[in-house]
Amino acid sequence: MLAATNYIPYPHWLNPADNTWQLVAATLVGLMSLPGLAVLYGGLVRKKWIVNTMLMVFAGFSLTLVVWMLWGYNMAFGTLSHFGPTGSFWSGFIGHFEPLARAGSEQGQAVSGANSLIPFHYSTATLAYFQFVFAAITPLLFLGGLVGRLKFKAWLLIVPLWITVVYCVNAALLWGGGFFAQKGAVDYSGGYVIHLSAGVAAFVGAAIVGPRRWQDRENAFPSNLMMVAVGAGILWLGWNGFNGGDPFYAGADAAAAVLNTNVATAVALLTWLLLDMYFSRQKKPTFLGAINGMICGLVAITPSAGWVNGVGAIFVGLIASTIVWIAWNYVSRLRPFSKVDDALGVIYTHGFAGLTGGLLVGILADPGMTEYGVKGANYKGSGNFSVGGVFFTHSWHQFWEQFLAAVWIIGYTAAGTAVVFYVVKFLCRGLRESDEVLALGDVAIHEEEAFPEPTFGEPVASPSHLHPDNV
Amino acid sequence: MKLVTAVIKPFKLDEVKVAVKEVGVTGMTVSQVRGFGHTGGHIEIYRGKEYEFDFVDKIRVELVCTDELVDTIIEAIVNAARTDTVGDGMAWVSDVEHVVRIRTNERGPEAL
Numbered sequence: 001m002l003a004a005t006n007y008i009p010y011p012h013w014l015n016p017a018d019n020t021w022q023l024v025a026a027t028l029v030g031l032m033s034l035p036g037l038a039v040l041y042g043g044l045v046r047k048k049w050i051v052n053t054m055l056m057v058f059a060g061f062s063l064t065l066v067v068w069m070l071w072g073y074n075m076a077f078g079t080l081s082h083f084g085p086t087g088s089f090w091s092g093f094i095g096h097f098e099p100l101a102r103a104g105s106e107q108g109q110a111v112s113g114a115n116s117l118i119p120f121h122y123s124t125a126t127l128a129y130f131q132f133v134f135a136a137i138t139p140l141l142f143l144g145g146l147v148g149r150l151k152f153k154a155w156l157l158i159v160p161l162w163i164t165v166v167y168c169v170n171a172a173l174l175w176g177g178g179f180f181a182q183k184g185a186v187d188y189s190g191g192y193v194i195h196l197s198a199g200v201a202a203f204v205g206a207a208i209v210g211p212r213r214w215q216d217r218e219n220a221f222p223s224n225l226m227m228v229a230v231g232a233g234i235l236w237l238g239w240n241g242f243n244g245g246d247p248f249y250a251g252a253d254a255a256a257a258v259l260n261t262n263v264a265t266a267v268a269l270l271t272w273l274l275l276d277m278y279f280s281r282q283k284k285p286t287f288l289g290a291i292n293g294m295i296c297g298l299v300a301i302t303p304s305a306g307w308v309n310g311v312g313a314i315f316v317g318l319i320a321s322t323i324v325w326i327a328w329n330y331v332s333r334l335r336p337f338s339k340v341d342d343a344l345g346v347i348y349t350h351g352f353a354g355l356t357g358g359l360l361v362g363i364l365a366d367p368g369m370t371e372y373g374v375k376g377a378n379y380k381g382s383g384n385f386s387v388g389g390v391f392f393t394h395s396w397h398q399f400w401e402q403f404l405a406a407v408w409i410i411g412y413t414a415a416g417t418a419v420v421f422y423v424v425k426f427l428c429r430g431l432r433e434s435d436e437v438l439a440l441g442d443v444a445i446h447e448e449e450a451f452p453e454p455t456f457g458e459p460v461a462s463p464s465h466l467h468p469d470n471v
Numbered sequence: 472m473k474l475v476t477a478v479i480k481p482f483k484l485d486e487v488k489v490a491v492k493e494v495g496v497t498g499m500t501v502s503q504v505r506g507f508g509h510t511g512g513h514i515e516i517y518r519g520k521e522y523e524f525d526f527v528d529k530i531r532v533e534l535v536c537t538d539e540l541v542d543t544i545i546e547a548i549v550n551a552a553r554t555d556t557v558g559d560g561m562a563w564v565s566d567v568e569h570v571v572r573i574r575t576n577e578r579g580p581e582a583l
Contacts, residue, residue, distance in 0.1 A: 282521070
């Protein structure tokens with residue numbers, strides 16, 4: 001008979017605290033998409049585009065999860081396929097095309113190139129779900145560049161293709177233990193794989209889809225600033241899971257990453273606010289400007305969250321917000337930026353901010369910030385894991401690795417996005433809705449509107465004016 | 472019978488209501504409207520883009536009354552709605568051909 005006192009409801013390798021934190025962190029990141037981005041984008045677009053935008057967010061989230069279960073997770077984080085000699089690019093850019101299908105592929109201990117130093121303390125299901133919410137938010141971020149004209153059907157094809165062709169490769173290369181990871185490039189939670197990539201994809205995608213109607217570009221009234229506040233708040237606090245979850249253990253570095261993320265974000269928000277107040281043409285503090293700054297801080301601290309110290313985090317927020325503010329206000333007037341209708345400005349708040357943050361790792365990362373410091377029987381690495389920037393090591397090595405990875409992400413994402421969009425354009429006979437449909441928006445595409453007015457509508461199947469009670 | 476229409480500043484509605492009730496008006500209709508007059512518009516900025524708002528929020532008050540009461544009502548509205556600043560609004564009077572009270576089918580001044 002099993003003695004109750006000896007009964008442990010999970011295997012010896014599973015640590016309930018790590019497992020709990022990882023699932024909570026994953027859920028926080030999921031909330032950033034649903035409802036975070038749905039209401040943030042819904043609040044930023046014109047009233048007639050709210051339903052279309054929100055539905056694309058919910059549908060994109062669902063599509064990514066199906067792709068993730070069937071092949072995405074194993075392509076990005078499973079065992080790498082070796083198409084070339086060990087150590088070469090071809091031996092480390094993609095995993096295997098196979099589903100998470102067996103009992104063991106959910107309940108077995110997580111094994112992934114995402115961490116080669118110490119074993120994961122939870123099951124594959126935990127890791128797969130955590131990595132899924134990151135994959136899912138990426139196309140939803142670049143959706144911001146495409147809203148207000150993209151065909152709905154095209155979106156349903158773009159998401160699975162883009163996740164497979166672009167995201168899985170970038171994730172395997174930087175996180176799945178692939179080529180750039182082996183070279184030493186680092187990305188704490190997705191400044192490159194998610195944000196730089198989303199920024200580039202938004203820009204290239206917007207260029208291929210074509211602009212919104214000129215009327216919609218000129219009258220780009222946000223529909224609801226209070227919903228922007230709700231979405232932005234969920235993004236900020238959701239980011240505690242985004243960056244706090246990426247050490248993969250509920251340890252001291254997770255806490256440091258959370259604190260650094262928040263301070264960088266606060267500084268970035270205030271930086272943009274002050275720049276607006278003293279250097280913008282209107283010299284006004286604007287809410288939507290402050291939210292842009294907030295997102296810049298969140299994005300820019302993402303590649304370095306647990307590797308910089310508190311002062312470093314403050315500098316990340318300050319530098320990234322300033323650079324993106326300048327890009328938003330001045331670079332946007334230059335070609336090619338002035339020629340592409342990136343509707344919500346994703347190339348700036350995610351592309352420029354992600355790039356800035358990724359490069360700053362090579363400058364500001366403090367080797368004193370230890371991500372993994374446990375040396376036990378299970379320890380597989382050669383020392384504590386930390387990253388050193390030029391400010392501490394006086395070596396440009398890390399910066400150079402960060403630079404090379406950025407060049408790859410920009411180049412490959414641009415090319416991969418172009419291929420995906422042109423294929424979908426061929427399949428859907430165009431990516432942009434007709435101007436007649438675009439003039440009406442939600443009602444024409446979904447026969448729904450965000451704020452239906454019952455006073456002026458009547459049920460078609462049983463008209464109210466014919467109802468027995470009315471006679 | 473006359474129709475009195477007044478376009479007033481929104482925050483003056485309560486005072487206008489009390490004033491016309493005091494002089495014996497038994498009903499009025501209000502609607503939220505926007506308009507421009509001598510008041511200048513204002514600028515709003517969304518994501519760095521400026522939008523000009525020429526139309527200012529106003530309340531339109533409409534009430535039907537007997538010919539004798541018109542001057543008293545106009546007087547009451549003017550006194551209640553005036554702030555002595557630009558944009559206080561306007562009131563005008565027009566002839567009403569016929570009035571019907573829907574519930575009772577009363578016609579003419581009886582219906583008021």
